[in-house]
Amino acid sequence: MSTDIRRGLTGVVVDTTAISTVISETNSLTYGGYAVQDLAASRSWEEVAHLLWHGDLPDATQLADFRAAEAAQRRLDRTGQEVLRKLPETCHPMDVLRTAVSYFGAQDPTEDLADRAANQAKALSLFAKLPTVVALDLRRRRGQDPIPPDPTLGYAENFFHMCFGEVPSADVVRAFETTMILYAEHSFNASTFAARVITSTLSDLYSAVTGAIGALKGPLHGGANEAVMHMLVAIDDPDRVESWLDEALATKQKIMGFGHRVYKNGDSRVPIMQDALDNLIATHADDRVRRLAEVYTRLQTAMFQRKAIHPNLDYPSALAYHVMGFDTPTFTPIFVMSRITGWTAHIVEQLTANVLIRPLSAYTGPQQRPVPA
Ligand SMILES: CC(=O)SCCNC(=O)CCNC(=O)[C@H](O)C(C)(C)COP(=O)(O)OP(=O)(O)OC[C@H]1O[C@@H](n2cnc3c(N)ncnc32)[C@H](O)[C@@H]1OP(=O)(O)O
Numbered sequence: 540m541s542t543d544i545r546r547g548l549t550g551v552v553v554d555t556t557a558i559s560t561v562i563s564e565t566n567s568l569t570y571g572g573y574a575v576q577d578l579a580a581s582r583s584w585e586e587v588a589h590l591l592w593h594g595d596l597p598d599a600t601q602l603a604d605f606r607a608a609e610a611a612q613r614r615l616d617r618t619g620q621e622v623l624r625k626l627p628e629t630c631h632p633m634d635v636l637r638t639a640v641s642y643f644g645a646q647d648p649t650e651d652l653a654d655r656a657a658n659q660a661k662a663l664s665l666f667a668k669l670p671t672v673v674a675l676d677l678r679r680r681r682g683q684d685p686i687p688p689d690p691t692l693g694y695a696e697n698f699f700h701m702c703f704g705e706v707p708s709a710d711v712v713r714a715f716e717t718t719m720i721l722y723a724e725h726s727f728n729a730s731t732f733a734a735r736v737i738t739s740t741l742s743d744l745y746s747a748v749t750g751a752i753g754a755l756k757g758p759l760h761g762g763a764n765e766a767v768m769h770m771l772v773a774i775d776d777p778d779r780v781e782s783w784l785d786e787a788l789a790t791k792q793k794i795m796g797f798g799h800r801v802y803k804n805g806d807s808r809v810p811i812m813q814d815a816l817d818n819l820i821a822t823h824a825d826d827r828v829r830r831l832a833e834v835y836t837r838l839q840t841a842m843f844q845r846k847a848i849h850p851n852l853d854y855p856s857a858l859a860y861h862v863m864g865f866d867t868p869t870f871t872p873i874f875v876m877s878r879i880t881g882w883t884a885h886i887v888e889q890l891t892a893n894v895l896i897r898p899l900s901a902y903t904g905p906q907q908r909p910v911p912a
């Protein structure tokens with residue numbers, strides 16, 4: 540048995556991927572060879588989704604077909620809506636999303652796992668339906684009736700329409716698209732790896748996505764964007780930041796939205812998201828948000844002074860979603876709406892050259908002994 544134990548698989552390269560590359564030394568991230576900064580500056584969310592699934596940006600016809608196929612598949616059937624409405628409101632919206640994917644899987648039994656086109660069709664169907672689930676659940680918790688999808692609207696506009704009954708100004712929609720582009724894919728992060736592990740047993744795409752949602756929910760991963768918002772609200776007073784942080788660090792708490800397994804000198808995505816957040820705050824913040832933004836800025840400074848640890852993408856995204864009007868428990872489900880692209884691209888890639896993922900462990904329990912009579 541190997542004695543070279545890498546707890547948390549830290550630093551272990553387990554396979555190849557052609558989908559994205561995270562280069563920690565240069566704080567860079569590319570999707571299909573394109574820098575994520577350039578994509579966020581010049582491309583729509585739908586174009587980036589196409590890139591992740593097909594390895595290249597769409598031409599005008601491919602984009603129009605992609606948009607039409609997405610818009611046509613947004614609706615949930617009546618039974619699906621009933622299933623989701625029956626879930627207790629005490630459960631987290633991530634539980635609702637996880638259940639929804641399980642339901643979609645039960646409706647669509649897998650026939651040919653190796654059929655790349657069939658898996659891509661399932662991925663597109665989830666991409667189209669997940670926003671409808673998130674919006675339905677957000678409104679249910681607010682005591683509001685669902686708003687059906689509007690196929691004449693683009694992906695992002697339609698999501699705002701289904702959540703709030705209106706589409707905000709173009710700069711807010713673009714900031715939202717920026718979060719979607721940045722959250723879409725990040726190599727072998729924990730949830731994507733979970734999806735690849737499940738796929739490696741030749742299980743189906745829905746099972747892999749369900750498992751990935753479970754992995755993303757945790758606060759050390761995607762759940763951090765909600766945890767950041769709870770933390771900013773709990774600190775509340777900009778003058779309290781330093782004492783709050785000292786107390787938290789003294790009691791060995793992890794400060795949500797800071798640190799990263801791969802990036803040790805800053806997350807490649809944060810500067811773009813920070814710009815988007817600054818613009819949102821400049822044009823759409825009220826006094827309450829400005830106060831939270833001051834807590835946010837002071838905490839970032841104090842964290843760097845004390846620990847030299849940088850924020851990760853969940854830090855600016857959390858406040859951005861708050862400014863956009865989303866309820867905090869919706870933040871990680873919105874991350875799912877984006878990461879569904881990366882997950883399903885990896886599921887398809889895993890299936891093209893599958894190998895069962897099964898590491899070893901070093902046993903530390905009792906020596907073999909007789910079972911007592
Ligand atoms: C989209 C995403 O999933 S991004 C990640 C979102 N998650 C979070 O924001 C949760 C908060 N962050 C963390 O818990 C961690 O930074 C993780 C889980 C993201 C990465 O963890 P690791 O790679 O295991 O961090 P690592 O062990 O290298 O940390 C190095 C040191 O920094 C400390 N550290 C790292 N992040 C933090 C943090 N957020 N708050 C306080 N201390 C931290 C560790 O405690 C460790 O200190 P030590 O050497 O004194 O024990």
Ligand SMILES: O=C([O-])CC(=O)C(=O)O
Pocket residue numbers: 722724725727728729760799800801851852
């Ligand atoms: O890569 C990671 O470990 C976590 C992360 O930033 C992501 O999944 O976007």
